[in-house]
Amino acid sequence: MPINKRQIILLIIFVIISLVLGCQGERKPIESRCDYDGVKIEPLYAVYFTLQDGAEKKFCSMACASLSFPELKSRIKEVVVVDERSGTKVNASQALFVESEMVTVPHVKNRIHVFSKEEDALKHIQKFKGRWVENPFH
Amino acid sequence: MILNALSITMIFIGALSVLLTIWGGVSSFILYRKWRRPSTPEEKTSLEDRSYLVLLIMVIVLVIRLINWPLFYVTLQSFISDIEGAMCIFGVTQVKVSLTRFLEFLKPITFFLIGGWFILHILDRATKTSPLMGRKLLVLSFISLLVLMDAIGDILLMIGIVPESLVSCCTTITDISNRPTRTTPLSIFGPEYARPLRGLFFITHLALIGMIGLALKSRIFRRPVLGLLFLFSLLNALLFLLSQIEVFAPAMMHLPFHHCLYCLWQYVPDSIAMYLFFILGTFSVGWGFTTDLFGKIGEASSLLPNYVGKIYWAAFFFLSASFILLVIHLLLD
Numbered sequence: 262m263p264i265n266k267r268q269i270i271l272l273i274i275f276v277i278i279s280l281v282l283g284c285q286g287e288r289k290p291i292e293s294r295c296d297y298d299g300v301k302i303e304p305l306y307a308v309y310f311t312l313q314d315g316a317e318k319k320f321c322s323m324a325c326a327s328l329s330f331p332e333l334k335s336r337i338k339e340v341v342v343v344d345e346r347s348g349t350k351v352n353a354s355q356a357l358f359v360e361s362e363m364v365t366v367p368h369v370k371n372r373i374h375v376f377s378k379e380e381d382a383l384k385h386i387q388k389f390k391g392r393w394v395e396n397p398f399h
Numbered sequence: 400m401i402l403n404a405l406s407i408t409m410i411f412i413g414a415l416s417v418l419l420t421i422w423g424g425v426s427s428f429i430l431y432r433k434w435r436r437p438s439t440p441e442e443k444t445s446l447e448d449r450s451y452l453v454l455l456i457m458v459i460v461l462v463i464r465l466i467n468w469p470l471f472y473v474t475l476q477s478f479i480s481d482i483e484g485a486m487c488i489f490g491v492t493q494v495k496v497s498l499t500r501f502l503e504f505l506k507p508i509t510f511f512l513i514g515g516w517f518i519l520h521i522l523d524r525a526t527k528t529s530p531l532m533g534r535k536l537l538v539l540s541f542i543s544l545l546v547l548m549d550a551i552g553d554i555l556l557m558i559g560i561v562p563e564s565l566v567s568c569c570t571t572i573t574d575i576s577n578r579p580t581r582t583t584p585l586s587i588f589g590p591e592y593a594r595p596l597r598g599l600f601f602i603t604h605l606a607l608i609g610m611i612g613l614a615l616k617s618r619i620f621r622r623p624v625l626g627l628l629f630l631f632s633l634l635n636a637l638l639f640l641l642s643q644i645e646v647f648a649p650a651m652m653h654l655p656f657h658h659c660l661y662c663l664w665q666y667v668p669d670s671i672a673m674y675l676f677f678i679l680g681t682f683s684v685g686w687g688f689t690t691d692l693f694g695k696i697g698e699a700s701s702l703l704p705n706y707v708g709k710i711y712w713a714a715f716f717f718l719s720a721s722f723i724l725l726v727i728h729l730l731l732d
Contacts, residue, residue: 271716297574297654299662328570329656367566368485368490
């Protein structure tokens with residue numbers, strides 16, 4: 262059976278359309294999206310990895326950052342987290358981590374909370390049946 | 400229940416399908432039994448008239464069911480904003496896990512059978528004596544059962560998904576290190592499984608396209624060849640799924656650790672076209688086989704090679720288009 266000309270034309274049209282769509286898709290800005298699962302980042306729960314080459318990786322939650330950490334560990338220079346109480350950025354080595362019943366980022370059921378002051382962390386532990394956890398990024 | 404235009408459409412289509420399928424399924428089974436018995440010319444004419452009415456209505460129902468498969472996913476997508484914790488369709492599927500999983504399994508099977516039945520129907524209509532009528536009615540009564548289950552499932556799901564449900568989404572399930580899609584290739588190819596998996600998929604996919612091309616050129620449409628090609632296309636589909644989850648989807652999304660196909664459709668919408676082509680291509684190979692299996696009877700036998708040829712051209716076209724789309728994306732990355 263000979264090749265139908267219409268089929269070839271259709272194929273070419275599809276290729277061109279997909280090429281254009283694909284190019285547009287690739288160029289979409291993804292600045293405020295999580296580098297693990299692509300979700301829009303809520304700045305209060307964000308985690309930032311600075312890599313040795315100067316590049317920055319950002320994550321929507323402690324959960325996504327923890328999942329990425331083993332793969333990137335050897336290339337990480339600094340981990341910055343956000344104090345839930347004040348919204349200020351803190352180096353992970355100086356932050357306090359609490360696991361409690363309260364979920365911050367629902368899609369990953371993140372229960373790990375970050376605080377820069379001990380009194381804030383203790384208040385959270387009492388209020389939400391929390392417990393101290395170690396810094397997951399060391 | 401989450402009320403929006405799509406969920407209402409799904410329920411309406413579901414209810415309509417249930418009613419018409421019960422009537423159509425039972426009628427087609429009764430007609431099938433009568434069709435086998437010897438009858439007078441008057442009885443035969445009456446039987447034919449009734450059969451055409453049943454077929455006419457069931458064709459409409461089946462076309463709706465074909466559209467229902469993509470509509471199902473579009474509806475689930477529309478629920479994302481109402482489900483707490485859902486960031487893609489995966490999250491929505493977690494509200495009623497068993498029912499959604501069952502429907503996700505049933506819908507492609509129903510789609511395949513309906514497509515196969517339509518080809519038989521078209522083949523039969525091209526004949527003067529309708530030699531496939533009996534088989535068509537029998538297959539139709541079986542498909543009606545599946546359509547009935549599918550339609551009832553749709554209605555139950557639409558009613559069962561309640562707003563503000565709290566779920567975990569794909570990240571906590573599709574990205575865990577002991578996911579089967581990772582452990583299987585890991586056990587075969589070792590820790591650097593991505594490269595061989597990608598290579599293997601390219602080989603099988605191109606081999607499948609090549610074999611279809613060869614069958615078309617030499618017009619070898621014997622049943623064992625068609626059956627083997629169908630099995631090979633299923634193997635290729637398995638590799639497609641595995642390589643998509645583990646290798647291609649993360650690359651296309653620019654999220655190297657994320658393996659959710661629903662997220663891929665969301666972040667790279669034109670990948671849906673690639674999936675559509677792949678499904679139609681793979682199913683076309685299967686339809687070539689089922690058409691030969693059920694269509695080789697009486698007058699239809701002489702028309703069969705021409706029809707199988709057309710189906711194989713469709714398979715060749717769709718699988719090639721899917722492959723080209725994938726390559727374009729990989730080149731752009």
